[in-house]
Amino acid sequence: MRCPACDHPEMVAVIRDETLSFGGQSLTLHAMHGDFCPSCGEGVWDAESYRRFTEAQSGLLRAVKGDVGADIRRIRKSLKLTQAELANAFGLGKVAFSRYERGETRPPATIMKLLRLIERHPELLAEIRGG
Ligand SMILES: [Zn+2]
Known part of the structure; x- marks a missing residue:
């Protein structure tokens, strides 16, 4: 197999650990199988390793969210508000906080800053x- 990136004639089969990082958390996948280019470092995981890679990636994303x-x-809860009451206070749609709390939507940074401010004050x- 030729390298798809630099056209080096020979990709080398490699088994190695791959570490994923996201949002301050990381995860290491052991014994990942792939073909790597000795010239430019471009690599292609085999089907099973690629599946593990994408699963780990979305798991990490869920964990962080x-x-x-x-x-x-x-x-x-510390403010003793329902999701709808908090959304109303911020001028957001009724289901906004339900989506944030379930990790469906990532809240804008400004919302997080406001919440942390209100938590302290x-x-x-x-x-x-x-207002
Ligand atoms: Zn290459």
Whole structure:
């Protein structure tokens, strides 16, 4: 097999560990099988390893998003608000926080900053809700 990137005539079969990183978390996949180019480093995983790679990638994504969701739920509960009440205070759609907490949608950074601010200064909530 020729290298798809640099056309080097010989890809080399390699078994190695591959580490994925995302959002401050990382995960190592052991004994991944692939063909790698000794010239440019381009590589192609075999079907089984590629499946493991994409599964690990989406698992890592869920784990990171899940943490944000748990964070939001914890702050919201400490404020004793329902998802709809919090969404209303921020001028968001009723289901916005349900999506954030389940990890379906990643909340904008501004929402997270506001939430953390309110968590430290709960007295600001009245002002946000009044405004
Ligand atoms: Zn190459």
